[in-house]
Amino acid sequence: MSDFDSYFGSNEDTDQQVPVSSVDHPELIEKKEVKAKASGNKVRGKGPANDHIKSKKRRTKGDIIRTVIIIICAIIFCYSGIRLLGILLEYNRGKKLYGDVTGQITEDNTPVEIVSEDGNVSKVPFKYDHNALLAINADAQGMLYIPSVDMRLPVVQGTDNEKYLTTAIDGSSNINGCLFIDYRINGGINSSHVIIYGHTLYSGTMFSVLHKYRNSGFYQTEGNDKFYIYTKDRLREYQIFSVYLTDPTSETFTFNFPTLSSMQSYAVARKQESMYATNGDPSTARQIVTLSTCADNLTHRLIIHGSLIGETAIPQSEPSNN
Numbered sequence: 200m201s202d203f204d205s206y207f208g209s210n211e212d213t214d215q216q217v218p219v220s221s222v223d224h225p226e227l228i229e230k231k232e233v234k235a236k237a238s239g240n241k242v243r244g245k246g247p248a249n250d251h252i253k254s255k256k257r258r259t260k261g262d263i264i265r266t267v268i269i270i271i272c273a274i275i276f277c278y279s280g281i282r283l284l285g286i287l288l289e290y291n292r293g294k295k296l297y298g299d300v301t302g303q304i305t306e307d308n309t310p311v312e313i314v315s316e317d318g319n320v321s322k323v324p325f326k327y328d329h330n331a332l333l334a335i336n337a338d339a340q341g342m343l344y345i346p347s348v349d350m351r352l353p354v355v356q357g358t359d360n361e362k363y364l365t366t367a368i369d370g371s372s373n374i375n376g377c378l379f380i381d382y383r384i385n386g387g388i389n390s391s392h393v394i395i396y397g398h399t400l401y402s403g404t405m406f407s408v409l410h411k412y413r414n415s416g417f418y419q420t421e422g423n424d425k426f427y428i429y430t431k432d433r434l435r436e437y438q439i440f441s442v443y444l445t446d447p448t449s450e451t452f453t454f455n456f457p458t459l460s461s462m463q464s465y466a467v468a469r470k471q472e473s474m475y476a477t478n479g480d481p482s483t484a485r486q487i488v489t490l491s492t493c494a495d496n497l498t499h500r501l502i503i504h505g506s507l508i509g510e511t512a513i514p515q516s517e518p519s520n521n
Contacts, residue, residue: 290402293367293375297404300368301351304331304342313427313436315509321436325351327429327513336368340380340388341430343395343490347423348408354395354428356380356387364398374398375405384454388430391462392454394489399501406492412442412503415475424478426505428488434513437488437505440479443472444499451489451502462487469504481506 309326323344332339338355353368355377363379365372378397384390397406411417418424424439445451451469456462466481481487484506494501 289374290400290404293373294402294404296367296369296371296373297352297375300332300335300353303335304328304353305351311434311511311513313434313509313511315436317508319509321425321509323427323429323434327434329429329431332368336370339368341428343378343426343428345408345426347417347420347425348411350408352378352397352405354378354380354388356384357382360396375400375402378405381452381454388428389486390454391456391459391485392465392487392489394452394454394491396491399493406490409490409492409501409503410494412439413474413501418442418475418477426488426490429513432513433510435486435507436509438479438508439503439505440466440477440481441470441473441502441504442477443474443502444494445472445502447500451500452491459485466504466506469502479506479508 304327306326306328307324310322310324311326313321313323315321325344327342329339329341332342332353336353336355338357340354340356342351342353344351355363355368357363357379359382360379363377365374365376367373367375368377376398378395380387381394381396384393387393397409399405399407399410401407418439426437426439428435428437450465453465456465463482463484466484466487470477470479470481481504486507488505488507490503490505491500493499
């Protein structure tokens with residue numbers, strides 16, 4: 200008998216006993232297979248229990264990521280809210296400031312008459328005190344009054360075109376800034392061509408209201424084609440002769456003309472750029488004033504040109520001792 204036959208049994212001798220120790224019993228084999236499978240599952244990380252653990256870990260990681268995103272969004276929201284609140288408060292401070300200053304430098308119920316070149320008589324419903332404005336800011340040049348939008352704002356001229364972008368009339372830092380004449384213009388508010396800059400703001404203050412003039416119907420309303428400027432000793436009336444949009448570096452921003460005729464030629468060319476038909480003929484103007492403010496997300500400038508059509512002398516108040 201071969202070794203193979205003695206170990207596994209011989210086919211020829213079916214009655215030969217096979218030692219139990221040499222061959223596993225079927226029940227033992229089945230138990231070993233089950234144990235092996237269980238052991239294999241532990242090694243390879245398979246099975247329902249491990250799948251549940253992995254799923255739980257995945258959910259835990261997802262929850263962490265979502266939580267982090269929510270926290271970041273909350274921080275951004277809070278920061279933006281605080282910034283927005285700060286901007287709104289600063290807008291309001293500026294609005295109140297200019298209201299207070301206007302009360303200090305003007306006197307209501309004391310109208311001043313002005314006669315235009317064509318003989319028409321207009322009335323400005325308040326008197327202006329230039330010395331009172333100088334006491335607030337030594338850079339003061341006068342006050343701009345536009346009745347169509349109920350605007351009464353002081354005008355200054357500094358030593359650059361940056362300061363008054365964020366500096367109010369009283370010298371405080373404020374997002375409203377202050378209306379100012381281009382510092383490069385010789386003669387200030389008495390120059391043959393005066394350019395006055397002012398902000399367009401979401402609060403609707405400063406030059407924001409000038410955008411109403413983009414509507415021809417607003418311009419054509421009676422009286423809306425005029426504005427006025429108080430200087431140290433004069434009240435001047437201007438007729439709006441052109442409204443349009445232009446680039447920030449266009450020929451519109453030309454000043455210090457060598458002769459009056461060259462300024463008048465410039466004014467005639469600017470009238471032709473108007474977005475709608477306007478009144479007035481600037482070909483004989485002695486002075487023009489340009490109001491400039493940002494438009495179309497800072498890509499353009501809204502321009503309003505006015506030509507001087509009348510002026511009157513105003514009495515001088517005594518300088519303040521303060």
